[in-house]
Amino acid sequence: MARRGKPLTRSGSSRPEQRRFLIYCEGERTEKEYFNGLRRELKALPVTICIGGTHGEPKSLVLAAVRHKERAARSAADRYTAYDEVWCVVDVEAPRQHPSLDEALALARQSRIKVALTNPCFELWLLLHFADVSAYRTSAEVQRAAEKGLACGYTVEKKQVDYERLCGPQGHNYTRARTRARAMRAGNPDGRRVNPWTDVDELVELLRRARARPGNR
Numbered sequence: 672m673a674r675r676g677k678p679l680t681r682s683g684s685s686r687p688e689q690r691r692f693l694i695y696c697e698g699e700r701t702e703k704e705y706f707n708g709l710r711r712e713l714k715a716l717p718v719t720i721c722i723g724g725t726h727g728e729p730k731s732l733v734l735a736a737v738r739h740k741e742r743a744a745r746s747a748a749d750r751y752t753a754y755d756e757v758w759c760v761v762d763v764e765a766p767r768q769h770p771s772l773d774e775a776l777a778l779a780r781q782s783r784i785k786v787a788l789t790n791p792c793f794e795l796w797l798l799l800h801f802a803d804v805s806a807y808r809t810s811a812e813v814q815r816a817a818e819k820g821l822a823c824g825y826t827v828e829k830k831q832v833d834y835e836r837l838c839g840p841q842g843h844n845y846t847r848a849r850t851r852a853r854a855m856r857a858g859n860p861d862g863r864r865v866n867p868w869t870d871v872d873e874l875v876e877l878l879r880r881a882r883a884r885p886g887n888r
Contacts, residue, residue, distance in 0.1 A: 690881050691717040693743070693754040694874075695736040697729065698722075701830040702760050702793050708834020709875065713882040719749070729761045729775035737782045757784045758874055765791035765809045765866050789869040796871040797821055799848040800837055804855075807866045848872065 696702035703720055710718045723735030740757045743749040759779060763772060779786050789795050792810040794817040801820050808816070814827045823837035838845040852872040859865055 690755040693719045693757045695721050695723045696760045697732045704832040716882045730771035733775045733778045760787045762792040763790035787871045787874040788863045790863050790866045796869050799851040800844040804867050
């Protein structure tokens with residue numbers, strides 16, 4: 672991707688330019704705390720976390736991400752540099768899907784913005800760190816299960832996440848969550864229309880692989 676502004680390579684160094692990621696979340700606390708925790712773990716990887724749009728409304732979230740993507744190369748706050756990838760973290764919700772979800776997904780595709788989607792809600796991804804989930808659940812049921820089953824300080828009222836406790840020693844809980852999410856999607860032709868379903872692990876793995884690349888360490 673062609674970029675404006677000062678190159679990010681160090682003077683006198685052949686170190687490759689780091690990939691830059693912009694992530695928009697609709698959750699005011701849970702998603703933001705999770706991805707900020709991941710960013711701390713990955714340290715040097717340039718990841719910008721934003722809360723955008725109207726809370727709980729996916730189309731406005733994608734619109735906010737589109738506008739940010741378009742202005743980045745002209746924005747001092749973004750170092751006058753475009754982002755390599757822009758993602759939105761979106762919930763389907765249950766028992767009733769967001770009315771604007773299909774429009775939001777279409778806008779994201781049109782704008783070349785990627786979506787990490789969970790049916791019914793982001794807390795399902797957190798719950799997979801500690802338990803298998805195979806049966807249909809509403810958003811409220813997943814949140815209550817997360818409050819009871821997560822050893823990371825999460826409550827339905829506060830929705831806080833202790834990232835280190837969630838992932839566990841040496842990231843063992845994260846590895847289990849990734850395996851469970853992949854199994855959940857395996858052989859599922861209907862994708863996000865099935866509850867439960869998530870592909871948040873694909874975004875997380877993308878960031879981890881980018882951190883592991885030479886030049887990002």
